[in-house]
Amino acid sequence: MEALVASGVGVLTAVGVYLCLRGRTFPVVLGLSFLSYAVNVFLFATGRLVVGRPPIIDPAAPGYTDPLPQALVLTAIVISFGMTALVVVLALRGFLEAGSDHVDGREPRDERR
Amino acid sequence: MTDWIIVPVVLPAAMAASIVLVARFDLALQRTLSLATTVFLLGVAVxxxxxxxxGVPRPYLLGAWPAPFGIVLVLDRLSALMLVLTQLLALLVLLYAAAGWDRQGRHFHALFQFQLMGLNGAFLTGDVFNLFVFFEVLLIASYGLFLHGAGVRRLVGGFKYVTINLLASTLFLFAVGTIYAVTGTLNMADLALKAAQVGPEQAGLLRTGVALLLVVFAVKAALAPLHLWLPGTYGVAAPPVAALFAVMTKVGAYAILRVHLAVFGGAGSPAIGLVEPWVVPAALATLVLGTLGVLGARSLQRLAAYSVLASMxxxxxxxxxPTSAATAAAxxxxxxxTLAAAGLFLVGELVAERRGAMRDELVPAPPFPQLELLAAGFLLAALATAGLPPLSGFLGKIWILDALRGRSAWPWLWAAVLVTSLLTVLALARAGSLLFWKPAALAAPAADPPPPRPRPLVPLVATATLLALPVLLAGFAGPLAQELEATARQLYARQSYVEAVLGPSSPPAPLER
Structure with a gap:
């Protein structure tokens, strides 16, 4: 399970970084989303991967899983969700006002028709 | 008395919400509420x-949950100093903005209060994850303020500013997660204890987390090569907003002081000695690039933006x-x-709004009203920015040079500081002569000068007050220096900080990781 989660975080991060380096806004927004998924899974794993244990101390259970990373992930999800909404609106307004969503603020010459 | 610690966080939050809900369509009421809140906050901060x-750090336990299980705010000399600086700057900027800038877009005052909430929270918190949350609060508000009165340049620049900060926030979470995975705590006092107990097999992981965190704070503090977002943001934002943003880069500097030097700088911490080898070269590059930007800037606001970079x-x-003498100088x-940069932004805007279509472009233009007054203001701001006597910039740079003496390669650091200061003086002198002397040499203004419009006095007063502060900083440098040395000593007195937050008899719980 560790290998699966670790490679999942790795692949999500790699995809996110690649997309963030693109020149247009839409891939960048997707890349930011991928990065936030990666960090959510990563945070979840920082409390160690435990299966089938309650997140509180229960005398009947053989152990417990760390509840704090789950609270951290919840906060991170809420923030990244709001931020994604903001950045989408911003990208759209910028595209409508500037007529281009390229990182330079105008269309590159070789792609212009 | 310690209950007042929560006020600088809760009051602006409540006021921001009330301004949106109650005073949505009444700008005069918004101004009154916002100004009254900020004046009150300045009083609380003082x-x-x-x-x-x-000299005793005071924890405030949120929800009365004992540390390290609950979140704590901690008031010590450093956080109190940053609070006073922030409220003082905010009040003057707000006075300036309330004379008309706040009319250019909606919700200026609500966003302004949210920004104050984020800044105050970041300075007060004693928990690393809570620091992340307050960073987000101040960033969300800053996105709104940056886009205030938006134009195309601000929208395009805004996307980049938001994106780089979202990337930094993601990195912040990775760093916090790594640190938590090693130590099992995010409370700063507890971290200072646990960092010393981390075994050699986990030390590398902790160093990685702390180094990632340094990258995040370097983005906030605009250290090269992570500085590229700054000129496009500070040089484009509405000038009063840019003046307030002068304190935002300092949040990054504060976070490095608090987390890297105080929390993870204690004896036995695996992350000790991480900052200096990385930050000094980055700082040198920032200084040189910022000064080149000051030399090459074609408008006063961009010049001010690059001067922020150089001063960072x-x-x-x-x-x-990591010594208390150096930290006091810092x-x-x-x-x-902070004060000098904000002053330069505000003077630049006062000039720009009197020059008509020329704005603050550094090209000769016909004379404009109140030229002599603004020239005097610019002179003060320029002296402060360049670090010439008799203002506080000079004393600050002397103190920095003195603190650097004896560090590795210090003659090179001295040379960099002195040469960049000279170049800054050149750039500012050229800008000043273009703006204020060339007009007198140009042909007389048109036969019928337009009747002078009545100009509001408040922005002038706010700017003059801001420009007077470096004079005061220089005049009261002696008592202030003693105060700051005590602040720096307290920052490195980790034992008293830990005992204040976790209780006097806190046997360090064994690290179960």
């Missing part, structure tokens, strides 16, 4: 500063040195450079 002068470079040179320059 009160907390006086309270913190006895100077500040970071000495910030990286704090003095931090306070000074």
């Amino acid at each position: 009160g907390l500063f006086l309270l913190a002068r006895d 470079g100077t500040l970071a040179l000495v910030l990286a040195v 704090l003095y320059y931090l306070v000074h450079s």
Whole structure:
């Protein structure tokens, strides 16, 4: 399970970084989303991967899983969700006002028709 | 009395919400509420500063949950100093903006209060994840303020600003997760204890987490090569907003001081000695690039933006040195450079709005009203920015040079600081002569000058007050220096911080990881 989660975080991060380096806004927004998924899974794993244990101390259970990373992930999800909404609106307004969503603020010459 | 610690966080939050809900369509009421809140907050900050002068860190347990299980706010000399600086700057900027800038877009005052909430929270918190949350609060508000009165340039620049900060926030979470995975805590006092107990097999992981965190704070502090977002943001934002943003880069500097030098700088911490080898070269590069930007800027606002960059470079040179003498010098320059940069932004805008279509472009233009007055203001701002005597910039730079003496390669650091200062003087002198002397040499103004419009007095008064502060900083440098040395000593007295937060008899719980 560790290998699966670790490679999942790795692949999500790699995809996110690649997309963030693109020149247009839409891939960048997707890349930011991928990065936030990666960090959510990563945070979840920082409390160690435990299966089938309650997140509180229960005398009947053989152990417990760390509840704090789950609270951290919840906060991170809420923030990244709001931020994604903001950045989408911003990208759209910028595209409508500037007529281009390229990182330079105008269309590159070789792609212009 | 310690209950007042929560006020600088809760009051602006409540006021921001009330301004949106109650005073949505009434700008006069918004201004009144916002100004009254900020004046009150300044009073609270000064009160907390006086309270913190006895040298005992005071924790505020949110929900009365004992540390390290609940979140704590901690008031000590450093956080109190940053609170006073922030409220003072905010009040003057708000006075300036309330004379008309706040009409350019909606919700200026609500966003402004949210920004204050985020800044105050970041300075007060004693928990690393809570620091992340307050960073987000201040960033969300800053996105709104940056886009205030939006134009195309601001929208395009805004996307980049938001994106780089979202990337930094993601990295922040990775760093926090790594640190938590090793130590099992995010409370700063507890981290200071646990960092010393981390075994050699986990030490590398902790160093990685702390180094990632340094990258995040370097983005906030605009250290090269992570500085590229700054000129496009500060040079484009509405000038009063840019003046307020002068304190935002200092949040990054504060976070490095608090987390890297105080929390993870204690004896036995695996992350010790991480800051200086990385931050000093970055600071040098920032200083040089910022100064080149000042030389090449074609408008006064961009010049001011690059001067923020150069001053961050100077500040970071000495910030990286983990001794209390160096930290005191860094704090003095931090306070000074915040006020000087904000002053330069506001003077630039006063000039720009009187020059008509020329705005603040550095090209000759016909004379404009109140030229002599603004020239005097620009002279003060330029003296402060360049670090010439008799203002506080000079004292700050001397103190920094003194603190750097004896560090590795210090003659090179001295040379960098002195040469960039000279270049800054050149650039500012050229800008000043273009703006204020060339008009007199140009042909007389048109036969019928337009009748002078009545100009509001408040922005002039706010700017003059802001420009007078470096004079005061220089005039009261002696008592202030003693204060800042005590602040720096307290920052490195980790034992008293830990005992204040976790209780006096806290046997360190064994690290179960």
